[in-house]
Amino acid sequence: MFNRDTPYESRSGTADRIKSSVSASPSMAIIFLCVISFLLEVVLMSVAPNLGYLYMSTFQFDPNSLLTRPWTLVTYIFLHTGLLHLLFNMIVMYFFGTALERRVGNKQLLGVFFTAGILSAIGYTFLSRPIFGISPGSMIGASGAIYGVFAALTVLEPNLRVYVYFVPMRLKHALLLFAILDFLMVNSSDMIAHTAHLSGLFVGLYIGFRMKKMHDKYRVMRYAGRW
Structure with a gap:
């Protein structure tokens, strides 16, 4: 999908990148959990529909139940509507x-993913109606969390080459394109939580700039110590 050879040194250096192998990859663990959750959903819906609906309703995020079911701020991420x-x-x-975890480490990747996922749900809850006049309903999917990862990686590697629908472009242009599309589609009837996408995107940008600032500060201190 894109060229991942562009180096970006994390604070932990080469050791973190070596540890971030596929066998110890939090990105792969997240993918595994999402796939298992989806298969469980399909099986339950096929064999025992009532249990399937119970499974979905228990773990999906509903803005009206934010205070009574706070666990859904995380669990909704692992549910999906279809293949x-x-x-x-x-x-x-x-x-x-996987590109972000190689650059900043496993813990930072998890921090970006879950922070963006949680705050995208909160943003969807409190920004949809006052800003766009949308009444937010129930929501599932990892898109908001992934937008955070996408945005953070863009801050660190803005010129990384990617293919968007087979069209080559830089990562920063791809992020801008998706942000514009989500903004333009925010009032559409496509059943996609565009405000959650945008919330996750801005969270990822903020975290990305914080990471970049810390990296730049560390690099200056390291090289200053050699003089």
């Missing part, structure tokens, strides 16, 4: 997630 929804999210997570 295409799951496939698209997992492909993006595979490329962008």
Whole structure:
């Protein structure tokens, strides 16, 4: 999907990148959990529909139940509406997630993913109606969290080459394109939580700039110590 050879040294250096192998990859663990959750959903819906609906309703995020069911701020991430929804999210997570974890480390990747996922749900809850006049309903999917990963990676590697629908472009242009599309489609009836996408995107940008600032500060201190 894109060229991942562009180096970006994390604070932990080469050791973290070596540890971030496929066998110890949090991105792959997230993908695995999403796939298992989806398969469980399919099996339950086929064998025992009532249990399937119970499974979905228990773990999906509903803005009206934010205070009474706070666990859904995390669990909704691992649910998906269909195979295409799951496939698209997992492909993006595979490329962008593994690229980010190699650059900043496993813990930082998890921090970006779950912070963006939680805050995208909160943003969806409190920004949809006052800003766009949308009444937010129930929501599932990892898109908001993945947007955070996408945005953070863009801050660190803005010129990384990617292919968007087979069209080559730089990562920063791809992020801008998706941000514009989500903004233009925010009031559409496509059943996609565009405000959650945008919330996750801005969270990822903020975290990305914080990471970049810390990296730049560390690099200056390291080289200053050699004089």
